[in-house]
């Protein structure tokens with residue numbers, strides 16, 4: 001498969017039903033897909049079913065899956081206990097609009113597991129959770145501005161849709177009123193003095209929000225000492241600290257990144273794993289902060305004195321049922337340990353591939369995640385004596401690999417039967433077997449050889465710049 005066109009043709013030839021589906025999608029779905037990351041050419045993949053660590057598209061092609069429901073599935077696809085719990089809840093009524101026993105049980109599990117979770121409020125997604133957390137912080141402090149870090153992703157609502165992809169200062173989306181940006185201060189992570197100075201300069205900052213993994217579930221690693229420092233600086237300056245644990249919660253440890261790293265925020269945002277593959281999210285936090293929801297007077301008329309939060313499907317019975325199963329299995333430690341072991345095998349195996357072929361890149365990532373960085377700057381490659389010298393924490397580099405490289409990487413991996421989460425990274429689940437990982441490693445090897453032959457990635461001894 002020498003050229004991109006050959007690959008596209010071969011990919012499409014194995015997916016006639018998917019091609020027809022894409023035609024229909026173009027005429028019905030705005031933007032042709034339901035989530036920006038699902039778009040790919042010659043066509044997105046259309047999945048019919050999944051089981052454990054694998055999934056199958058409508059043309060019968062099999063994939064080892066590291067997308068895992070955008071990171072939501074710690075137990076893998078169609079886990080029998082989760083499926084059974086959802087079915088049992090659905091048979092009693094999918095949705096009441098009232099609170100119900102599973103809702104309280106779910107909240108109790110979150111409270112037990114997450115260090116900062118003295119109180120919990122459920123939402124329908126991670127985006128809703130970060131949006132609500134910012135409102136809570138503003139209400140609790142009486143201040144309006146939010147400080148965030150360049151590269152960190154917090155969902156797609158107006159406040160946070162910019163600043164996670166380079167160039168970080170650019171607008172993130174059409175349709176966001178310019179004044180929204182005035183409510184945000186964005187600085188690079190990793191610099192405690194800068195944080196301290198910025199908080200000193202702006203006395204209207206309600207909260208600092210960050211991904212405790214580092215930007216984009218650890219694609220840009222951070223130093224845990226920096227995280228500890230952020231806790232100290234925010235506490236000293238009277239500013240609330242929000243951990244966005246939408247990915248890390250119940251994945252990095254049973255109590256999220258905050259338990260793993262021993263740093264407790266005032267508020268945290270949860271979603272994905274927490275809802276067991278169903279739509280769901282939550283804000284959890286310290287009780288004095290979460291008191292902003294308390295109904296103290298007439299529930300119909302005291303809205304100006306509290307944080308208002310509605311949501312038809314908040315903590316729906318089926319989401320709660322799935323979430324309870326997952327959180328119980330998270331609590332006993334085995335699911336996370338299995339997913340971590342799979343990711344370790346993957347990172348070691350894939351990094352060994354890069355070493356064997358002398359590719360200018362490396363594989364990294366905490367817990368059950370992996371990221372692959374290919375260095376495409378010829379000068380940096382020339383200066384490196386070994387792959388070790390390529391390691392970086394610069395978000396512009398780690399998040400700035402050429403788009404064509406990423407598209408070709410994803411296409412080749414999918415063609416070989418491996419689906420990633422975003423960019424060059426993914427997550428593992430408890431159901432990934434050593435065989436799944438080894439099969440993916442073989443596909444990764446074919447992929448990097450092809451990418452090098454195409455001139456999209458460099459060998460350590462390269463003398464020619466990669467194709468843009």
Ligand SMILES: Cc1ncc(COP(=O)(O)O)c(C=O)c1O
Nearest residue numbers: 125126127153154155246247271
């Ligand atoms: C760290 C982080 N925060 C927030 C979100 C938004 O969550 P959702 O997609 O459920 O709206 C995501 C989604 O990937 C995320 O990774």
